[in-house]
Structures are given as structure tokens and as C-alpha cells.
Amino acid sequence: MNHLTVGQRTPLNNLAIDDTAPITLKFTRQSPIEMDISCFALDAAGKLINDDYMVFYNQPTSPCGQIKLTHYESQPTANKGIQAEFEVNLSKLGANIDSLFFVLSADTPLNQIQSLDIGIWQQSQKAQAEYQVADFAQQQASMLMQIYRKGGVWRLANVAQGFNGGLAAIVQHFGGDVAEDHSDTVPAQTIAPAKINTSKVPLEKVMLEKAPKLVNLAKKATISLEKRQLQQLTAKVALVLDASGSMNRQYKQGRVQEVVNRLLPLAVSFDDDQALDCWAFARDPQYLGEIGLSNYEGFIDNAHGGWRKWALGPRINNEAEVMKAVTEFYQKDGLDVPVYILFISDGGVSDNRGITRVMTEAANLPMFWQFVGLGGRGYGILKKLDDMTGRVIDNCDFFELDDLNDISEEALYENMLEEFPSWLKEAKQLGIVQ
Structure with a gap:
């Protein structure tokens, strides 16, 4: 099994993952606070395909049926346990879907989370990313993992990028609609506009x-x-x-x-x-x-x-x-x-x-x-x-x-x-x- 360090990027085939077959991502956490895990399907410009392509506990399947939240536990726990499982079928995604971003968010700072693991499975476990309390700062959201196309090849990036403002700010950042105005909330490491x-x-x-x-x-x-x-x-x-x-x-x-x-x-x-x-x-x-x-x-x-x-x-x-x-x-x-x-x-x-x-x-x-x-x-x-x-x-x-x-x-x-x-x-x- 491959251990993914923060910042690591690699083609899926380097992890013995076949991108023509379904892939399961399992999120295991130990946390005293409530937290949400969501998947955003983005186009080549980095924008949400549409609001229906944000897959989370209240919308567990994408319109194409190829991104599914198959298991979810919302309550915090004192012990380690699986909070979420996503199943994705990359080969059947539309050509307009350029990447999938898996995002962690909460209403309070993430540094209260004790641990979080992401396991990537295909028949057996192929890779794992592990995060501890030190990996989470005062931000209320983190872009954890990205699966993206590059040069016609599906690749994976262990991003772990902090983001101010929680889930609503991330939805807005990806071009989705939010009910409230968070226009003064910016990404944690925003530096320069293009x-x-x-x-x-x-x-x-x-x-x-x-x-x-x-x-x-x-x-x-x-x-x-x-x-x-x-x-x-x-x-x-x-x-x-x-x-x-x-x-x-x-x-x-x-x-x-x-x-x-x-x-x-x-x-x-x-x-x-x-x-x-x-x-x-x-x-x-x-x-x-x-x-x-x-x-x-x-x-x-x-x-x-x-x-x-x-x-x-x-x-x-x-x-x-x-x-x-x-x-x-x-x-x-x-x-x-x-x-x-x-x-x-x-x-x-x-x-x-x-x-x-x-x-x-x-x-x-x-x-x-x-x-x-x-x-x-x-x-x-x-x-x-x-x-x-x-x-x-x-x-x-x-x-x-x-x-x-x-x-x-x-x-x-x-x-x-x-x-x-x-x-x-x-x-x-x-x-x-x-």
C-alpha cells in the first residue's frame, strides 16, 4: 500500500489503480466536532459543473450517477470510525468533468480534529493519506484530495490546502450558489489575481x-x-x-x-x-x-x-x-x-x-x-x-x-x-x- 504525503502528486496507475474501474475513497476520522466531507466535480476552468455536482450528505449522487456518497455518519465520535465513503467511476464521467475535489469543512476550526485518514480502494487498499491535528490550522475548511486529468491521464494530488470561511466559502469559490453573502471571505492562501x-x-x-x-x-x-x-x-x-x-x-x-x-x-x-x-x-x-x-x-x-x-x-x-x-x-x-x-x-x-x-x-x-x-x-x-x-x-x-x-x-x-x-x-x- 502507498502512503501519500501532503503535496504528493502521482498518476493513478503508479498506485496500481485502474481508472476504467470504480474507485472507493473511505474517510476515517476521530473528531469531537461535527464535520462535513463533500465532493465537487469541476470543469477545466476549476468551476463547479452545476450545483447538482456537489455530492454530499444531502445530495448523495451526481446527476450522471458516477459519483456517489455510499456511506455517511454525521455525528462526532470519541473513537475512530468511517465517516464517509465515496464511489467514483472516472471512465464514465462526462468529458466536461476535469477534476474531483474532496473537501473537509466544519463550523469551527479544524484543528480540533484528532485524526483523519483517506483510504483509496479498488478491490484492495491501494493508498492512504493520514492527517493529524497539526495538519489542520484555524481554517474551517480544507481541500483534502484532488483527482484530476492531466495530459489525458487521471492523476491524484494530496493537496491538504486550508481555506477560510467553511463550506459556503468553498462553494462560492468553485462558482456555486450560496444563500448568504460571503463575498469578503477569501481562500487561506490567496495571493494574486490573474x-x-x-x-x-x-x-x-x-x-x-x-x-x-x-x-x-x-x-x-x-x-x-x-x-x-x-x-x-x-x-x-x-x-x-x-x-x-x-x-x-x-x-x-x-x-x-x-x-x-x-x-x-x-x-x-x-x-x-x-x-x-x-x-x-x-x-x-x-x-x-x-x-x-x-x-x-x-x-x-x-x-x-x-x-x-x-x-x-x-x-x-x-x-x-x-x-x-x-x-x-x-x-x-x-x-x-x-x-x-x-x-x-x-x-x-x-x-x-x-x-x-x-x-x-x-x-x-x-x-x-x-x-x-x-x-x-x-x-x-x-x-x-x-x-x-x-x-x-x-x-x-x-x-x-x-x-x-x-x-x-x-x-x-x-x-x-x-x-x-x-x-x-x-x-x-x-x-x-x-
Whole structure:
């Protein structure tokens, strides 16, 4: 049997669960207070399909009949006992159902609960998540477990995300109707709203007027943005460049400058300032300033005296330090919009523990990290981020290239934006981005 840690995300088949057969979730609790356990069926935007798709003690079956509350005990108990059992049949859910969220709520703070276990069964028990009093803060609700589609595969996330305001606030957060006005109640860790600007000038038009050399790149970026409905999103964009000694060839051959050129159309599309923030790192990180349409040409050879003169200390790898620097920069900036970070590395990653710690803490912030391995090896933890445990949300993605010229511009944008939309959706569901 698999034990699920808080923040763990994994495909169901890694737990020996067949998503074509029914699955049972059993909630066992020891609690002196009354508590409710509900299941919300959400669409791709993270909203409740409709009010009939909130399955709980007073509405035990979804309209499609594939989500059922088969057992429920409402009274508190001094001993451990099963409070709720849900049966779900994922393969028969409608295509409009993108995820199921299992939520715990009460009228008083959850930290009075002594223990709560979630067992996932399919003929035999396949996995278990365990929560103790220390896992529950003063919030009156917690988003416990999520089963969701990603890349056509059903996955499970042990979220355990606190939420202020109780059940009514969660219903409202997911777009359902509530009888009372809870408009001043917000998720416990809400940090930043995702702004939509429908008056944006088309990307190609901006490039044609201000940077005609990038028009072709803008056309290809626009295709990927439109496919993912991101063309109206407002976000910050950052670029982090490995400048360790092993990257010298990439700098000399102009590959790093080409990365700048290819990322800039996304920055122009997302950012109101039509610019991106840039860092370089070796042992030490250095903020190189903004890259915009007026200074992108030759930026790598000109900024701060050019890449050979950057103040990075010995040219050895220290990814964790620059990750901390980037995170602190945007925290001071206010994090009023999501941040998309493109992180270039040629490998030699050694501080797996430090990177894990920074990425785990950063998962609570509206920041998405897209790592790209460029012409190297030894990427360490960067290659294992999708299943890294201990995070409230999967906030990272990784792909690698032997050479930037090995991939078309169209394919590069597809890879760069593959995971970002699903992160946005999940971050909205969790109140990290609203």
C-alpha cells in the first residue's frame, strides 16, 4: 500500500489503480466536532459543473450517477470510525468533468480534529493519506484530495490546502450558489489575481511596429497562445540563465541570445511593460535588468559589460541561490499577477535538497517555473519535478534539448507552454491565483 504525503502528486496507475474501474475513497476520522466531507466535480476552468455536482450528505449522487456518497455518519465520535465513503467511476464521467475535489469543512476550526485518514480502494487498499491535528490550522475548511486529468491521464494530488470561511466559502469559490453573502471571505492562501486585459493590442502588430525582426517569432508564439487561450493573460515573465563555465560554448555561438529572442514575444504578450526580467547565475546570482523591445538585440554581449564580465563569482552551479533571489524579487514586487519563469541550465545540478526546499516553498506563490535543459546532462532533481512530493501544487516542468537548433520555433513554444495552462487552472482552484 502507498502512503501519500501532503503535496504528493502521482498518476493513478503508479498506485496500481485502474481508472476504467470504480474507485472507493473511505474517510476515517476521530473528531469531537461535527464535520462535513463533500465532493465537487469541476470543469477545466476549476468551476463547479452545476450545483447538482456537489455530492454530499444531502445530495448523495451526481446527476450522471458516477459519483456517489455510499456511506455517511454525521455525528462526532470519541473513537475512530468511517465517516464517509465515496464511489467514483472516472471512465464514465462526462468529458466536461476535469477534476474531483474532496473537501473537509466544519463550523469551527479544524484543528480540533484528532485524526483523519483517506483510504483509496479498488478491490484492495491501494493508498492512504493520514492527517493529524497539526495538519489542520484555524481554517474551517480544507481541500483534502484532488483527482484530476492531466495530459489525458487521471492523476491524484494530496493537496491538504486550508481555506477560510467553511463550506459556503468553498462553494462560492468553485462558482456555486450560496444563500448568504460571503463575498469578503477569501481562500487561506490567496495571493494574486490573474488579470485579463481584453483590450490588448495583437502581438504581431506590436512586433511589426517596434521589433520587425521578431515578427515571425510572434506569429508562431501567437498560435500557441491562442491554442491555450492565453493571449489575453496578464503575467510577469522572467528568464534565468545558467552562466557556469560549461555554458561558454552556448554563449559564444549565440544560443543564449536566441533564447532571449524567442522568449521576448511571450513577455510582450503577457506583460503590460512588454519586457521580461533577467537573471544569470553561477555560484552567485545577478539581476541583469529588464529586456524589452528597445534593448533585446545584443543583450547578452552588452548587458553589464557582456556575459564574460557578469559578477557571478566562480563559474560553478548554484541553482538554489538564484531560485531564492528570483522568488524574493517577486515577493517584494507584490505578486499581483502570476509569474512565468524560463530557467535555462546545461546540467551539473548537485544541490537537489536546496532546490527541493525552494520549489516547495515557492509552490505557495503564483509562480510557474519552466526548466529547459540545454546541451548538457546531470540535471538532477530538475528532471523529477512532476512527481516531487511535499508541494501544494506542481509548479514546475522540464524538457531538454541537445541544441536549440534541433527544435523548430513552433515546437519550442509548444514545449514552453505545455504545463503552464494546467498550472494556472489548478492554482486558481487552490486560491493561489484567483
